[in-house]
Amino acid sequence: MKHTQPFLALVLTAAAALGTTTPHSDFKVALSSAPANVTTRRMRVAASRTSSESLQDYFDGTDLQWYGKISVGTPPQDFTVVFDTGSATLEIPGTACGSACKNQHQFNTSASTTFVDKNSSSTLVFGTGVGVTPVNGTNWQLNVSLVADTVSVASLTVKSSELYLITYQTPTFAVDPFDGIMGLSPDSKAFFNAGGYRALMGMLFTPHNKGGAEVTLGGVDKTKFKKPLVYSTSLVNDDWQLESLGVYVNGQTTSLLNSSVPLYFDSGTSNMLFVEEIALAIYSLISPDILPNDDEPGTFGISCDRISKLPAVIDITFAGVEGHPPFNLTIPSSELSSGPFTDKPELCQTLINVSEGYNLVGLSLLKHYYSAWDMDVPQIGFSPNGF
Ligand SMILES: *[C@@H]1O[C@H](CO)[C@@H](O)[C@H](O)[C@H]1NC(C)=O
Ligand SMILES: *[C@@H]1O[C@H](CO)[C@@H](O)[C@H](O)[C@H]1NC(C)=O
Ligand SMILES: *[C@@H]1O[C@H](CO)[C@@H](O)[C@H](O)[C@H]1NC(C)=O
Ligand SMILES: *[C@@H]1O[C@H](CO)[C@@H](O)[C@H](O)[C@H]1NC(C)=O
Ligand SMILES: *[C@@H]1O[C@H](CO)[C@@H](O)[C@H](O)[C@H]1NC(C)=O
Ligand SMILES: *[C@@H]1O[C@H](CO)[C@@H](O)[C@H](O)[C@H]1NC(C)=O
Ligand SMILES: *[C@@H]1O[C@H](CO)[C@@H](O)[C@H](O)[C@H]1NC(C)=O
Ligand SMILES: *[C@@H]1O[C@H](CO)[C@@H](O)[C@H](O)[C@H]1NC(C)=O
Numbered sequence: 001m002k003h004t005q006p007f008l009a010l011v012l013t014a015a016a017a018l019g020t021t022t023p024h025s026d027f028k029v030a031l032s033s034a035p036a037n038v039t040t041r042r043m044r045v046a047a048s049r050t051s052s053e054s055l056q057d058y059f060d061g062t063d064l065q066w067y068g069k070i071s072v073g074t075p076p077q078d079f080t081v082v083f084d085t086g087s088a089t090l091e092i093p094g095t096a097c098g099s100a101c102k103n104q105h106q107f108n109t110s111a112s113t114t115f116v117d118k119n120s121s122s123t124l125v126f127g128t129g130v131g132v133t134p135v136n137g138t139n140w141q142l143n144v145s146l147v148a149d150t151v152s153v154a155s156l157t158v159k160s161s162e163l164y165l166i167t168y169q170t171p172t173f174a175v176d177p178f179d180g181i182m183g184l185s186p187d188s189k190a191f192f193n194a195g196g197y198r199a200l201m202g203m204l205f206t207p208h209n210k211g212g213a214e215v216t217l218g219g220v221d222k223t224k225f226k227k228p229l230v231y232s233t234s235l236v237n238d239d240w241q242l243e244s245l246g247v248y249v250n251g252q253t254t255s256l257l258n259s260s261v262p263l264y265f266d267s268g269t270s271n272m273l274f275v276e277e278i279a280l281a282i283y284s285l286i287s288p289d290i291l292p293n294d295d296e297p298g299t300f301g302i303s304c305d306r307i308s309k310l311p312a313v314i315d316i317t318f319a320g321v322e323g324h325p326p327f328n329l330t331i332p333s334s335e336l337s338s339g340p341f342t343d344k345p346e347l348c349q350t351l352i353n354v355s356e357g358y359n360l361v362g363l364s365l366l367k368h369y370y371s372a373w374d375m376d377v378p379q380i381g382f383s384p385n386g387f
Pocket of ligand 3: 118
């Protein structure tokens, strides 16, 4: 596929872990399986330390995926991971994964003096109907084992931090240009505090041609945005989920769209996922000719020679925090196209897929803002980044 979007699966690692069936609680199930109990190791929090890590853009026609470096073990072994606000655990390949992970760096447990095996293995089966390769039984699966070791991101270092080593992965994962996934749900607060950092993170996803994408730990990088951050409070404590008060398309709404729905904010997913009735309502305000692509269930498309001419400005309204007015986050028309479908190159994929029962925005929205993820409340703040 010209334009691969593997990150959807990342979110749904969470979604499908342990084979749950209710879409909303899917996320929670994965979160509750978070291995880290670093609260027991909490140090006195200095609260003023910050450090930043630059992100690489996995540019493949569109700017929708970023990843950065972490290190694990003593001495440190380096890995690239997606910093994923849609999940809660850290997974990297171990040498036990062998040829199944041959394109990735693999953690050598014997080479780390601080490694501890927790002697517990499990399987994460991905259960979504979407992704570059369609889900078919267990064709998206990670076998993992629970371990603990020193984990560092930029200058934030936490000893005896629990993580999963991937011992086997299905071939569907082989295309990923990164090694693993670092979940950063609000539950990561314990990880930040254990490293002596405030549980606050800033994220900047810049286009390929600008560079300079970064994640900042322990604070925000005030040099990267101008307008004050406007915040909205998460609906739940253990997940990044804001209440959308309504959706406008090219300034218009409908009675269905002008109503409140919970919306996940996921830095590990490229585009957007809405339940079918909302997806259809949004598309019908853009063009009646955007139709489902039955070859890839859940996706929609329109002829590529028309897509660049369609206005498709999507404004989503959120409640401000107490004492502050509602605000819009805007996805510009340039995000409408996710590029041609592999099997039907004349048909261009549009940015919203249909989900099973939840609504989610990803990088096609986040890349237009500097975002601040405050795990203590939790709340997310936004300031336009000018891209
Ligand atoms: C995590 O640590 C806290 C504080 O020591 C303890 O009360 C709790 O039982 C621990 N939880 C797990 C799952 O080990
Ligand atoms: C792992 O590290 C050990 C100890 O440093 C070394 O002997 C071994 O060759 C390494 N294994 C791999 C697969 O790199
Ligand atoms: C895991 O098993 C090994 C070998 O039996 C043992 O040495 C080690 O202490 C165990 N780790 C934990 C955390 O129990
Ligand atoms: C799903 O996998 C099964 C077993 O591997 C295979 O027989 C079947 O053709 C696959 N279905 C699709 C739609 O690819
Ligand atoms: C992965 O886990 C599944 C389910 O436990 C098991 O059937 C399979 O054999 C495992 N694969 C490998 C390569 O360990
Ligand atoms: C959000 O955008 C719509 C137009 O798309 C506008 O009507 C509405 O007033 C805006 N809301 C806020 C809070 O700015
Ligand atoms: C949206 O709903 C609110 C009440 O929830 C109403 O006041 C407002 O007029 C509606 N806006 C539109 C454009 O229908
Ligand atoms: C939508 O589905 C396509 C095709 O399966 C996939 O490539 C893409 O990642 C999906 N996007 C989202 C946001 O789910």
